[in-house]
Amino acid sequence: MVPESLLDSLAQAVQRIFEHAHRDARTRNETLDDDECLRVAAVARAHCDCAIAAELHQRNAERMLRFRLPGELWVEIWSHLPMRNIVTVTHVCHMWRSLGLASPSLWSTLEVVNSRHHEECECEACAAIQLWDMTCKGCRRPVVPGRANTELVRLLVPRSKSVALSCLVDTEDNSDRHEVAKLAGILADHRQRLVHLDWGRHGAIESLAEFLQHFDALPVLRSLTMGDSYADVEFSRNIRLPSLQQLSLCGSPYSTEYDWTSGRLVLPSVNRLEYRMISPDPEGLISALEVVPNARILDLRAQPYDAEAIGLDYGRVTELTSALTHVHVHDAYPSMHHIIRTLCTQQLRAFTIEIPWRDDHYLPGKFCYIFSGLQQGVRLSIRRARYNGSPEDGWLELNGTDSEDNYRRIGRCPQDAVHMLWTYLSPSSLSTLLIDVVLLADVLAGHTELPTIHEMTLHIDDADSVFFEIGSIPRFPDLRVLRLTGHVSVATPSVSALDLASFVVDMQIDSGVLDELVFENVAVEGEIAGVAVLVRGL
Structure with missing residues (x-):
């Protein structure tokens, strides 16, 4: 397959390399010994191997180009993948590995694990390790429960190039604070790309505050959540979040150690606030509303309390919620009555109230007054509420929309209270x-x-x-x-x-x-x- 003339030329080139080595030795009044001869042979062989490898690499690149789907198509495919999907690009053929490494969007979701306990942790496992002086057999260092993949994240971040980043952190408050500081240091140079931060489902309030204190601003962060946990995001110092669109809280956003010298926290870009009332805190809701002066949507969740009402400054609540356009009360317990009455204003475009199933304390017609916000041309729906897909006798769903697209809804309304609807809706x-x-x-x-x-x-x-x-x-x-x-x-x-x-x-x-x-x-x-x-x- 290879012409003899080319092989002869290759042999002559090798001979010229050795002839040059001999001449160079003679100019120094020396002779080429065996070790030097072997070194020359190794250099010649290495260059030959490099030339062959370069040819094979070029051929493989051309082959990939022939079989490779257009980059625009891959971008479309990646855009439909759930953000939490993990794609492992190891132990695959060279073509797929190269494709994966060359696709920044595959590396745009960082899943950070930090379950390694901090030095002062006093949990049962750490106490046992300290009591029995347990050390690693390999490095003789003290055993630390848990694990952390912060160093792996450090290696993965550059692969995402300029693509927007989402960071999902699985950690707890007894986790190693050094790892939190490391993560903040890793993301510091990429703060212009961090658009979503989810601090896990364990309610690690303190570790999130520790992370945020390393930043003066996160300019493109749009979402800051705590997973599905009933925990609030807390800040230990002022921070600028000019792109934040939604915020989840269940208490005051200020930690007990907040640095007030840094100024009060204001997040003017937030348009959706989810607030969870897990305790009758009279100041938490007001503090949360003050932080988001331009919020237009309020999702309000609650838990039942023994108190008849939560002692809020309702005048201040009215002032802070005057610009709201959408309110959704997910758990309308009796203690929420005064809050709901305060939030019910004529400028609301949408007001939804969900009543807990079989709430024994529901007062007939208690929330039907929200339908007074509808004007003319009302499209009214009165249906039996469904529980596990089947109609539930005695419970209704009321939905109304007027000609101006104002919307009102009461979910799970007792049927014996529906006659009060006509008091507020003509x-x-x-x-x-x-x-x-x-x-x-x-x-x-x-x-x-x-x-x-x-x-x-x-x-x-x-x-x-x-x-x-x-x-x-x-x-x-x-x-x-x-x-x-x-x-x-x-x-x-x-x-x-x-x-x-x-x-x-x-x-x-x-x-x-x-x-x-x-x-x-x-x-x-x-x-x-x-x-x-x-x-x-x-």
Whole structure:
């Protein structure tokens, strides 16, 4: 395969190398001994091997280029991977390893583990090690429980090049503080790329404060969380976070050792605050709201308390929440009543209240006043609440949206309290109604006419198939569209054509007929002609 002339040229080149070595020795009045001859041979062989390796590398690069997907396509693939996915690029072929190392987005999520206990830890394991003077057999150093991968993170960070970084830290407050300082030092040069910081699920408040005190600013950090733990982010000194968009707290953001000489903490870029009331702290919520003056969304969570109300300065709360547009109260316990009343203002675009299942202390109609914020053209939904996918008798979900897209919701509202809804929401403001058939008689009891409703959707479960059990209903003089829907996860419910026709007549529509009658996952039994005459165009 290789021409003889090229092989001869290679042999002659090797001869010239040795001839040059002999001439150089003679100029020094010396002769080339055996050791020097072997060194010359090693140099010649090394250069030959390097030349061959360079050719093979070039060929492999060309081969990778032929088989390699376009870089734009890989970027799209990586963008769809969950941020917590770990891709290991070891023990694979050279092509895939090179591809992985050349893809910075693969290394943009750093999972940091620091379970190594600090020197002053007094836990049971550390006490036993100290008592029995346990040391490592290899290095004779004292045994330290746990592990840390900080040095691995140091090696991985450069591979992400200029890609934005997410850092997921799994640590506890009894972890080695030196490792926290190391991590801060590693990320210090890359602070311009750190966009997400999650300090784990163990509520390591002190170690997070220790980490943050190493920074004057994290200019692009958008999210700072503590995983799913009921722990609050605490700061030990002032820090600038000009890009932070959401913040999770469950108490004052200031640690007990906060350096007040650094100034009060202000995070003007935060637009979403999640606050968890895990104790009746009267100042925690106010301190949190003061830190985020431009917040527009408040997620409020709580736990039940024995106290009837939490002793807040409600006037100050009203002042600090005047710019909110969205409020979601996830746990509306009795002690939250005054807070919810304070947060309920007319400028809110959306207000959602979730009541705990079977709350024995719920007062009828206690939170229905939030629907007073809806104006005209209200689309109202009254459905049975579902528990594990099945309708739960006695509990309702109320949803309302007006023509200005203002939204109100009460999740898990007791059915015996729904009559209070009409105290705050005028029936004349309704334009659309979606309701479970079995609720019609109870929810609309006391109304003789709903004059402005032009579209109604009746949801029918398998057990709700007969209209003659509904009883009396109000007049719907302006109704034009009637929809009958069944739940897609159960057997298709059926309705009697005769009962349906009688129901339409009982609604006393001014024109006498509907513009539309729509069936979705509902079957009709019997002669349809009696229904057809009640629909325009059929």
